[in-house]
Amino acid sequence: MLLAQTRSDFRMRWRLPAFSLTSLALPILFFTFFGLPFARNTLPSGVSEGAYLLASFAAYAVGNVMVYGFGIGVAVERGQKIDLLLRATPLPPGVAIAAKVLTALIFSLFSISALIVYGVIAGGIHQGVATWVNVIVRLLAGSLPLVGLGFAIGYSVGPNAAPAVANLVYLPLAFASGLFMPMSQLPGFVQRIGPYLPVYHYGQLAWGAVGAPAEPLGVSLAWLAGYTALFMLIALRAYRREESRKFA
Amino acid sequence: MGSGTDTEPVVELEAVTKRYGAVEAVRGITLRIDAGEVVAMLGPNGAGKTTSVGLMVGLRAPSSGAVRLFGLPPTDRRARSRAGVMLQESGTTGVLTTREIVALFGHYYPAPMPPEQALALAGLTDKADARIGTLSGGQRQRLYFALAVCGNPDVLFLDEPTVAMDVEARRAFVASVHTLAGQGKTVVFTTHYLREAEETARRIVVIDRGVVIADASPRELMARVAAKRVAFSVAGALPGGVFEGLAVTALEASNGHVRFLTNEPEAVLRALFARGVELRDLEVAGADLEDAFLSLTRRGDAA
Numbered sequence: 001m002l003l004a005q006t007r008s009d010f011r012m013r014w015r016l017p018a019f020s021l022t023s024l025a026l027p028i029l030f031f032t033f034f035g036l037p038f039a040r041n042t043l044p045s046g047v048s049e050g051a052y053l054l055a056s057f058a059a060y061a062v063g064n065v066m067v068y069g070f071g072i073g074v075a076v077e078r079g080q081k082i083d084l085l086l087r088a089t090p091l092p093p094g095v096a097i098a099a100k101v102l103t104a105l106i107f108s109l110f111s112i113s114a115l116i117v118y119g120v121i122a123g124g125i126h127q128g129v130a131t132w133v134n135v136i137v138r139l140l141a142g143s144l145p146l147v148g149l150g151f152a153i154g155y156s157v158g159p160n161a162a163p164a165v166a167n168l169v170y171l172p173l174a175f176a177s178g179l180f181m182p183m184s185q186l187p188g189f190v191q192r193i194g195p196y197l198p199v200y201h202y203g204q205l206a207w208g209a210v211g212a213p214a215e216p217l218g219v220s221l222a223w224l225a226g227y228t229a230l231f232m233l234i235a236l237r238a239y240r241r242e243e244s245r246k247f248a
Numbered sequence: 249m250g251s252g253t254d255t256e257p258v259v260e261l262e263a264v265t266k267r268y269g270a271v272e273a274v275r276g277i278t279l280r281i282d283a284g285e286v287v288a289m290l291g292p293n294g295a296g297k298t299t300s301v302g303l304m305v306g307l308r309a310p311s312s313g314a315v316r317l318f319g320l321p322p323t324d325r326r327a328r329s330r331a332g333v334m335l336q337e338s339g340t341t342g343v344l345t346t347r348e349i350v351a352l353f354g355h356y357y358p359a360p361m362p363p364e365q366a367l368a369l370a371g372l373t374d375k376a377d378a379r380i381g382t383l384s385g386g387q388r389q390r391l392y393f394a395l396a397v398c399g400n401p402d403v404l405f406l407d408e409p410t411v412a413m414d415v416e417a418r419r420a421f422v423a424s425v426h427t428l429a430g431q432g433k434t435v436v437f438t439t440h441y442l443r444e445a446e447e448t449a450r451r452i453v454v455i456d457r458g459v460v461i462a463d464a465s466p467r468e469l470m471a472r473v474a475a476k477r478v479a480f481s482v483a484g485a486l487p488g489g490v491f492e493g494l495a496v497t498a499l500e501a502s503n504g505h506v507r508f509l510t511n512e513p514e515a516v517l518r519a520l521f522a523r524g525v526e527l528r529d530l531e532v533a534g535a536d537l538e539d540a541f542l543s544l545t546r547r548g549d550a551a
Contacts, residue, residue, distance in 0.1 A: 004355040008344060015343040080339035085395070088305050088333035090325050091356040247307055 001091070005099035013103055019069060023107055027061035027115045032122075034180050039123030043182070047212045051127050052182065054119040055135055055206035058112040060179045062139045063146045063170060063199060065108045070100065070150025071166040072159075078242070079159030087247070101147060105140055112136055131210055138205040145198045145224050148231030155238035173199045198227035256319045258283050258403050258434045259304050264313035265458075266299050273299040275458035276313070281436060283402070286429045288445035289438040291455035297438040298336055300455065301407045304436065305333050317403075329358055332396035336407040342381025346372055346391055349380060350398045357399025369427065370394035371420045385412040393421065397428070404428065406437035410444060422448050446470065454544060461544050473544060476513045477535045480506055480527040490523050509535055 014020050035057055039050030077083055086096060116132050119125060149169070157165050174180060176190045177199035183191055194200045201215075201223035208214035259281040266274040274296045281287055289297045302308035303315050306322030317327040340349060347363050354360030367373050370390040375383065383391060389412050396404055410418045425435055425448050439445050445452045446466040454462035454469070462469060478496075481504050491499060494516050496508040506527075510516050513532050520527065 001355050004352055008348060008352045011348065012341050012343050081337060082339050082341060084307070085333070085335055085338035085340065085392075088307055088328070088331075088335065089353065089356045089399075090328040092325065248309055 002095050002099055002102075005091070005095055006102045009099045009103040010106060013069070013073075013107060019073070020107075022068070023061070023065045023111050024114060026064060027057050027111060028118050030060065030180070031057040031115060031119055035119065036123055039119075039125060043212065045213050047210060048125055048127070049182075050119070050123040050125040051131075051210040052207060052212050054116060054123065054125060055210045055212070056179045056203060057119070058115055058135055059139055059199070059203045059206045060174050061111045061115055062108045062143050063174065063179075063202070065104050065111055066143055066146035067150045067153065067170040068163075068166050069104050069107065070147060071153035071169075072162045073100070074151060074154025075157055075162035076159045078155070084246075104147065104150075105143070108140060108143065109136065112139060127210060134209040135206050138209050139202075142202055142205045142221070142224055145202065145227040145231055148228050148235060149198070151235035152231045152238065155235050155242060173197055176200075177203050179203055198224065198231075201227075255282075257281060257316075258285075258318060259436065260314070260316040260319075261300075261303065262314040264303060264310045264315055266296075266303060266308060267311045273458055274303070274310075277455075277458070277460055279453065279460065279463075281434060283434055284429070284432050285451055286425065286435045286449045287437075287451045287453060288449035289436065289453050289455055290440065290442065290445045291438075292440055295455045296458040297440075297455055298407055301335075301405050301436070301438060305331060305405050307335075329399075330402040332399055332401035332404045334392045334396040334404070334406040334409055336411065338392070340380060340391075340395075343379060345377050345379055346383070346394070347376040349391070350394050353395045354398045357401065359400055360398055361400040363398060366394045366398035369397050369424050371417065371424075386414055386417050389413055390417065390421075393424070397424075401433070403434040403436065406435070408439065409437055410439065410441070418444070456544075471511075473535065475511050475535055477507065477509055477533050478513050478516070478531070479533075480530045482506060483526055483528070486525065487523065490520065490525060494519055 031054065035050065035053035038053060039048075041049040043049050043052055087093075113136070116135070120127075120132070150166075153162060153165055153169065176186070176194050177183075177197050178186065178194060179199065183194055183200075186194070201220045204214045204220040205217075208217060208220075214220075257280045259279065261277050261279040264274055264277050265272065277296075277300060289300060291297050299308060303310055304317060304322060306315075306317070306324075306328070315322055317324075318330055320327040322328070322331075344352070346367065350363040350366050354363060354366070364373070364376070367376050370393045372387065372390050372394055375387060380388070380391065389409070393406070393409060396406060410421055413421060422444070425437070429435060429450075435449075437448070446469075450465060452462070452464060452466055452469050453460055462472065464472065483504070486501055486506065491508075494510075495512050496510045496516055499508040500506070508516075517530075
């Protein structure tokens, strides 16, 4: 059942160019503008700036899939009352959610794999395959808070507001967390706020994997676990509120 | 199939009420539906039909009273695995094909029918490879019917299944319900067409303002419902007591215009002539559903 649900979720996402195209092409496009010009530089820490930025944009790409996929996807499903008919079937809600998460993980994998292959070739970045595998594994495994953020948006806002809210939340988060340019190049007040943001600690997972200076893995994971709990709580509250309105 | 030897009712509602804020949509319904019954829930818009179905399939929780599906809470997965549901207000993705989504829904059930069979029952075979987004309103309605039957359930709940269907599709729907009933399935559907209820169901439950006002076979019901509406004008005032002892209901007389419902228009008119009523502009027409309700509720008041 999970397999069938995931397969059809994937089909649905794949056939929506607004989702599939943006999640695959946008990170490559952004890396071309913000990453490639600096790809052959070396950071003060001795790490290739290309590798550092490629890791950053990989983190951005996963968040892109999670925040937009769930944020807009769930809101649209609610708006079109797709959830209503599903609720009357024997499909357990847990399976429906697991299938969505699996689909998003597969899309994320496609998205960052394509980005990394492109970045390594176009930017002439020399890092071993093992490094990039490590980046992928860490980013997929640590994506839970972004899933939570997506669900929190998807259950809180309507289908028309969802794209705007997802952008307003995720783009500033990604900027202020140093995903588009290193933290050191951001305005002072942003540098002070950044370390409290979830995406900053998510980025640390990727930076640590390419050998850039990063906080200890345990610290990142603790922050991410805390934000996962917070976002899931917000999502659950919004879900319950809707539940009591629609189904009580 | 799969219902075994049990004689437990498929659906059981016990003194069920449902309130939405200040509005009481269902005001105490007690109802038992057994395996193999084909039941039409008939009533005007806002009568509480959709709420009743929502309660039966566990999309709504009762404010008081008890609802059971196969002896279980309707939200229980074991009960849902035996029920197919078609809702009035629901959507689905536009980007899958008809066959894909029917196959997907089949996966939710323990022993589904082949997708082709569900599509054939719904009359959608030639649209199997069409994207859902390209279907017309009537075809979409058939798709929801296919989704309801694809799990090969023991009971089907269909809320206003023929809305947006043309005459042809409606006829095909009636035939499909007869096919399913022939296989021993229980079918519960709502409608506000008296004729559709009469053609399709073996039992009609009439709901009005949240209560059951009649529960009978189509034949019994038609006998109880005043089948003709009679209207005419009179020149002067009607003599007092002129309708004494006549089988009429919903009698209205004002400004020289007289209207009533009756099962025996000939006998009533003969009596009126005999009593010296000079009538003009006589009209005798088949009662519509609204008239039928009027006569049922009037009868209920008198009892």
